[in-house]
Amino acid sequence: MLADLNEVFQIANEKKIAIGAFNVVNFEHIQAILEAAEKLNMPTILAFAQTHEENDIAYLEEMGPVMVLMAKRAKVPVVVHLDHGVDLDYIEKALKLGFTSMMFDGSSLPYEENVKMTQKAVALAKKYGVTIEAEIGKMAGITLNNEGITENRKSDRSMYTDPAEAKDFVEKTGVDCLAASFGTVHGEYFAEPNLDFALVKELSEQTGVPIVMHGGSGVSHEDYKKVIANGVRKINYYTYMDKAGGDAVSKQGPYKMFSDAAKVGRIAMEKDVESAMRCFVNMDENIK
Template sequence: MLVNTKNILEEAKKGGYAVGAFNLLSHPTVEAILNVAEETNTPVIVQINDWVDPNLAIARRKSQFEADTFMNYLVDRCKASPVPVAINLDHCKTYEGCMRGIKWGCTSVMIDGSELPVEENIKLTKAVVNTAHACGVSVEAEIGHVGGRADDTVKEDVYTTVEEANLFYKKTGVDMLAVSIGTTHGVYLKKPKLNFDRISELNKNISIPLVMHGGSGLTPGDYIECAKRGITKINFATYMFMEGGKYIKETLEKNADKPAEFNTLLKAGIEGQKAIIREHIEYFGTKKYDEIFRQ
């Protein structure tokens, strides 16, 4: 069933577990994510991009027609699922893009003004919140700044403080907040320095769910600790895509003497993604949903 992202995360906050938010670009990844959620009876968040944004990386971009027809499929597929599924528009930098996400059927949009001066970030986020709430869609925003792909250094002063998070929440009315707690996007070049105490402090003082970006590549213990201390949404993409590719590569190598068959490789890629999703759902503690909310 397609549900509001906020509902999934409020339950997670109550239940003391996190829910995976997995990015997708194509049908096989949608099936991998939803199949695992359905097999494990757990809620899940699928994440899309503002596909038609000309500033989006070319590998992720879709034409208007491709985007519209893909979103028809995605919304129908999520509605048909027996488990709670939310569709989130990930890292959208513009008001217009968030409106496209709402039109496509997203149940939440993330307005990412984290690179703007804080007053401008508040202004942009507030404008998106006003329209999204009128449409029954929830909003994620980001303060502090989660490092980018080439940025492997996280300095002490980039960790989000309780004061700035509270001020941002009060001024925007946002539904969930991405906080900077020491993770970076992409592949880690050196061990991240996570600030677990800051997560606990933020969780104790802020009523809305907390989101972790750059969730790929942490240790199982890191995920367990983050979920325990109050992170409720963990964004995960890079390692999932790499694991799918790894399974395809292995299948090709194992069958090097035979012709490569499209469906065999596709199936291998889906299996690879499913394996790593299954493993991470376990670390995130999402299975608790089954014990708490499905009696």
């Protein structure tokens, strides 16, 4: 069934868990995620990021209706979320397709500009009755802003979100949740992730809203537990799911038929998503 972020955050807050948000660029991603969520009877988030379009991988106007249809048919609450929207016209396209949630990412803008643009994005979210996530602080990895895609693999503390600024930002904009920078990286990690758990706690206490962790792939299960204990309620996870599918196909191939390869990839991705979800929702006690 279709849900928005506030509905799934209610469940997450009660159970002190995080909800996984998974980017989808093909039908096998959607199947893998929903099969895992239904198996565990847990809510989930299907996300489409504006960057996928820039990379010529998938198109919102094609993926969006399929995401909404599959979310409606699911037996668990499913949020259909536009991830990293950098322009409001693009975000509105998603909302017109029936997305229940959006992220406006103005993190590459100067602070005051980010506040102003996020306020406009909040007004748009209200118009459509959907939830909104926004971001302050800078994250390492691949980023899309108005100048296109940039890549910076180095994460340093000067990029981290400042708790006082985060408090001010949430008060001024009224966003439902906040994506923050505390050491994670978008895409693959080239060094051990070094997360600032005390900062997560401070951000959570100062803002009073759920904290969103981007760059969730490649973080150890132990670290997931720690960020969740400190107030993270949404974890964006994509790269390792997609990689699990790619690895399985490479190992078990070659294939003559694409549909055979796609099935192998889908099953491997479902396993990877299930393992991540079990950790996020505290159902992994007996699993290594």
